[in-house]
Amino acid sequence: MSGVKPxxxxxxxxADQLGISPATVSLALRNKECVxxxxxxxxxxxxxxxxYVYNRSAARLRTQRSTTIGLIVPNLLNPFFTELTSAVxxxxxxxxxxxxxxxxxxxxxxxxxxxxxxxxxxVDGVLLCPAVGTTQEDLGICEKTNTPLVLFTRPVxxxxxDYIGPDNSRGTALATRYxxxxxxxxxxxxxxxxxxxxxxERYEGYRKALEEAHVPIDQRYNRxxxxxxxxxxxVIQELLTxxxxxTAVVCFNDVTAFGAMLGLWYHHIAPGRDFDVIGFDNISDxxxxxxxxxxxxxxxxxxxxxxxxLLIERIKHPDKKQESIILVPELILRDSA
Amino acid sequence: MSGVKPxxxxxxxxADQLGISPATVSLALRNKECVxxxxxxxxxxxxxxxxYVYNRSAARLRTQRSTTIGLIVPNLLNPFFTELTSAVxxxxxxxxxxxxxxxxxxxxxxxxxxxxxxxxxxVDGVLLCPAVGTTQEDLGICEKTNTPLVLFTRPVxxxxxDYIGPDNSRGTALATRYxxxxxxxxxxxxxxxxxxxxxxERYEGYRKALEEAHVPIDQRYNRxxxxxxxxxxxVIQELLTxxxxxTAVVCFNDVTAFGAMLGLWYHHIAPGRDFDVIGFDNISDxxxxxxxxxxxxxxxxxxxxxxxxLLIERIKHPDKKQESIILVPELILRDSA
DNA sequence: CTGAAAGCGCTTACAG
DNA sequence: CTGAAAGCGCTTACAG
Numbered sequence: 001m002s003g004v005k006p007x008x009x010x011x012x013x014x015a016d017q018l019g020i021s022p023a024t025v026s027l028a029l030r031n032k033e034c035v036x037x038x039x040x041x042x043x044x045x046x047x048x049x050x051x052y053v054y055n056r057s058a059a060r061l062r063t064q065r066s067t068t069i070g071l072i073v074p075n076l077l078n079p080f081f082t083e084l085t086s087a088v089x090x091x092x093x094x095x096x097x098x099x100x101x102x103x104x105x106x107x108x109x110x111x112x113x114x115x116x117x118x119x120x121x122x123v124d125g126v127l128l129c130p131a132v133g134t135t136q137e138d139l140g141i142c143e144k145t146n147t148p149l150v151l152f153t154r155p156v157x158x159x160x161x162d163y164i165g166p167d168n169s170r171g172t173a174l175a176t177r178y179x180x181x182x183x184x185x186x187x188x189x190x191x192x193x194x195x196x197x198x199x200x201e202r203y204e205g206y207r208k209a210l211e212e213a214h215v216p217i218d219q220r221y222n223r224x225x226x227x228x229x230x231x232x233x234x235v236i237q238e239l240l241t242x243x244x245x246x247t248a249v250v251c252f253n254d255v256t257a258f259g260a261m262l263g264l265w266y267h268h269i270a271p272g273r274d275f276d277v278i279g280f281d282n283i284s285d286x287x288x289x290x291x292x293x294x295x296x297x298x299x300x301x302x303x304x305x306x307x308x309x310l311l312i313e314r315i316k317h318p319d320k321k322q323e324s325i326i327l328v329p330e331l332i333l334r335d336s337a
Numbered sequence: 338m339s340g341v342k343p344x345x346x347x348x349x350x351x352a353d354q355l356g357i358s359p360a361t362v363s364l365a366l367r368n369k370e371c372v373x374x375x376x377x378x379x380x381x382x383x384x385x386x387x388x389y390v391y392n393r394s395a396a397r398l399r400t401q402r403s404t405t406i407g408l409i410v411p412n413l414l415n416p417f418f419t420e421l422t423s424a425v426x427x428x429x430x431x432x433x434x435x436x437x438x439x440x441x442x443x444x445x446x447x448x449x450x451x452x453x454x455x456x457x458x459x460v461d462g463v464l465l466c467p468a469v470g471t472t473q474e475d476l477g478i479c480e481k482t483n484t485p486l487v488l489f490t491r492p493v494x495x496x497x498x499d500y501i502g503p504d505n506s507r508g509t510a511l512a513t514r515y516x517x518x519x520x521x522x523x524x525x526x527x528x529x530x531x532x533x534x535x536x537x538e539r540y541e542g543y544r545k546a547l548e549e550a551h552v553p554i555d556q557r558y559n560r561x562x563x564x565x566x567x568x569x570x571x572v573i574q575e576l577l578t579x580x581x582x583x584t585a586v587v588c589f590n591d592v593t594a595f596g597a598m599l600g601l602w603y604h605h606i607a608p609g610r611d612f613d614v615i616g617f618d619n620i621s622d623x624x625x626x627x628x629x630x631x632x633x634x635x636x637x638x639x640x641x642x643x644x645x646x647l648l649i650e651r652i653k654h655p656d657k658k659q660e661s662i663i664l665v666p667e668l669i670l671r672d673s674a
Numbered sequence: 675c676t677g678a679a680a681g682c683g684c685t686t687a688c689a690g
Numbered sequence: 691c692t693g694a695a696a697g698c699g700c701t702t703a704c705a706g
Binding site (some may be wrong): 027060061 | 682683684685686
């Protein structure tokens with residue numbers, strides 16, 4: 001800790017240079033009309049010449065606004081979250097916000113810590129995909145500090161907070177009916193973490209669609225997995241060893257679907273021709289896996305973008321009432337199949 | 338913009354509650370020994386009871402340290418950068434730093450803006466993968482503000498700045514020699530963006546290895562692509578239509594290698610058996626693509642982790658001299674092949 | 675072990 | 691159109 005920063009330039013230095021007051025410099029920096037064009041020009045020149053760097057901590061302290069938002073995701077390896085993060089970063093940038101990023105690794109402790117730290121930095125708002133098991137109290141700190149909070153993808157019980165996410169069960173019901181319509185009778189539900197609420201909803205849509213069609217539910221066709229390529233890869237192989245293997249799978253999401261497709265290729269089964277695979281999300285790589293993959297489109301980029309918009313809306317109009325946006329996944333059928 | 342935040346609690350409020358001074362509360366909050374245990378306990382209780390949230394902007398303004406670092410990457414869709422980001426976030430968290438994130442989309446303007454904004458937030462240091470075309474002047478602002486900067490993956494001319502990245506040409510030379518040793522004579526170099534310096538280096542390693550072995554260089558075997566699955570997918574198909582298609586490819590990186598493998602599967606060619614594919618990076622999904630994929634391991638997680646460590650080292654000891662860490666990629670041979 | 679005072683670099687009424 | 695003054699919420703010598 002020998003970090004002795006050289007004293008940095010301040011508004012006052014600029015002011016002294018020009019023989020005007022810091023107040024005027026402050027105004028000029030933000031191009032306020034009330035400062036004469038001549039003075040403004042002089043200020044900008046001096047700023048450039050001296051290499052002045054605006055100090056946002058000071059401004060933030062003074063104004064109580066930070067033009068920073070926080071994004072907290074469970075992880076940064078799953079393309080769902082990284083595409084979402086990318087979209088949020090873009091939207092934030094568009095509106096002049098900087099992005100503070102943290103991941104929880106599904107750990108409520110880390111989540112609590114990340115949330116607190118962000119509030120300590122006076123973020124103007126927080127975008128959060130709650131870690132598994134998150135309760136309303138975990139989020140109470142946002143309300144206490146009056147910081148807008150928008151949840152995405154995973155709701156938390158309680159009516160108080162803005163939320164945006166897909167209609168999970170409707171999506172998988174759509175997919176399952178589609179497969180039934182194509183004549184499949186042995187349809188499996190592949191992947192997703194045990195105990196995940198999202199998985200439960202997606203499974204429910206699948207189950208209901210089978211039930212409607214009077215197709216018996218076979219628990220051997222219901223398999224959890226890591227939400228990774230490898231997870232899908234492993235589980236499809238297990239399914240293929242069944243006495244009566246399925247002829248189609250509704251997958252928890254695109255990543256597990258890709259894994260399943262790789263598994264099929266390894267067994268010389270051509271997905272999309274010999275075997276139907278349906279994904280969920282429509283992450284960007286899904287386009288490549290077409291035409292063998294059908295997916296339920298509810299792209300992370302769109303969720304991220306809209307969530308960020310909603311948050312910024314909340315920041316600007318904190319009095320608006322709570323809102324839930326439920327996106328209806330669309331079944332993307334590709335050329336062939 | 339009607340955002341009227343309620344006045345938030347301050348140290349002074351806590352102090353008043355307890356009938357002590359703000360100075361003491363400040364000390365107590367950081368558990369300084371010089372405050373009696375009794376007082377400290379009382380302070381912590383009051384903090385909890387009143388829901389006090391520490392204001393880091395104020396502290397930062399006062400101390401001139403922010404415990405924040407900035408990370409700037411070209412994009413957040415490529416798994417290379419997201420795995421790296423994930424590793425950086427973890428390392429930052431371990432050392433108590435928060436992470437400000439920005440992406441440049443390879444745009445120098447955006448990069449300049451991101452860099453400036455981060456410095457305005459007084460980040461303690463910056464980790465940067467320079468956008469294509471970045472010059473030393475672009476980075477001058479870090480030196481001017483005395484903010485440690487660590488570059489990764491892509492060097493920038495000039496000896497002044499810390500850098501960490503792989504030995505690109507050595508890696509691809511290794512790979513190419515390996516393929517030659519296996520008896521391949523028609524080896525292509527697949528993917529990577531035109532004009533990318535990294536691509537140039539990787540291509541050079543490949544070229545030199547062929548040269549050493551007196552294998553003629555055929556420019557039809559040298560193909561640029563988007564650095565995406567789809568890029569690799571397209572290019573492999575082009576290569577397969579050649580009169581004399583290659584029997585092996587050294588790919589620009591793992592992502593393009595995966596794309597190539599998908600393309601091979603579509604053509605019922607089994608990578609790893611009928612055709613050798615070599616990737617670069619060893620991103621986490623590479624494990625899954627084994628045993629059909631051989632890769633040059635220089636994992637983004639390691640680069641991110643070490644870059645973050647180096648940056649934190651620099652923050653703590655700004656007087657240390659510049660360092661370049663060149664990682665030597667290791668050829669990971671998988672079981673079969 | 676605790677308190678009074680100054681100051682970090684801004685912005686914002688208020689006066690002129 | 692410009693300046694003087696107060697204050698945002700902390701931390702840090704310094705005194706006691």
